[in-house]
Amino acid sequence: MENIVPTPPACGDACGLMPECAPLAVPYVPFQQTGSKRYSQQDALANGTLFPGLNLPFHLKVETGNPAQGHLGELQALEFVLVELGLYLDTHQEDAEAMELYRQYAAMEQQARTTYEAMHGPITQFATAGSKNWNAWLKDPWPWNYQEGGMK
Numbered sequence: 001m002e003n004i005v006p007t008p009p010a011c012g013d014a015c016g017l018m019p020e021c022a023p024l025a026v027p028y029v030p031f032q033q034t035g036s037k038r039y040s041q042q043d044a045l046a047n048g049t050l051f052p053g054l055n056l057p058f059h060l061k062v063e064t065g066n067p068a069q070g071h072l073g074e075l076q077a078l079e080f081v082l083v084e085l086g087l088y089l090d091t092h093q094e095d096a097e098a099m100e101l102y103r104q105y106a107a108m109e110q111q112a113r114t115t116y117e118a119m120h121g122p123i124t125q126f127a128t129a130g131s132k133n134w135n136a137w138l139k140d141p142w143p144w145n146y147q148e149g150g151m152k
Contacts, residue, residue, distance in 0.1 A: 032088065034095050041105075042078040050084035071116045075123070078109040 013050040036051045085102045092098060113123065121127045121139050126139040 020101055025027075032091065034092050035097060036088075041081045042073075042086060045073075045077040045080045050081055051088070071112070071119065075109070077114045078105060078112055081105050083116050 009057065032051065034044055038044070038050050039047060039052060039055075047055050049055050082102065082105050085098060085105065089095065089098055089102060100106055111151070113127075117127055122131065122137055125137055128134060
């Protein structure tokens with residue numbers, strides 16, 4: 001009797017194993033220069049990076065349209081820029097301009113958070129610690145239900 005060898009899965013299998021015909025990727029990470037150009041906070045949020053030099057074309061990039069607008073959108077954009085600057089500063093600790101920019105954005109984020117929470121209530125549970133009771137956290141609308149001019 002003849003031995004039958006099973007055929008390996010074709011490239012379209014998608015079962016989690018790497019078929020023999022799969023091409024290998026060559027990763028490339030651009031080196032970020034000190035003092036790199038920066039997008040505005042809203043453009044950074046829309047592009048997924050603060051730095052135009054890191055805004056590489058992706059074949060499957062999803063077009064998200066305009067980022068969130070209003071108080072919550074401003075807060076999200078500021079927080080995004082802080083994360084991006086923090087990551088940059090992890091590798092460029094001596095960039096005094098970026099550190100000063102980080103301080104400025106941190107102050108702007110704190111002000112935006114204070115303004116948002118004064119108008120709409122706490123945005124996180126731990127922000128409730130400054131309230132008289134826990135009801136401030138449970139009060140509607142939740143941040144994801146709020147839109148300028150009222151509820152969704």
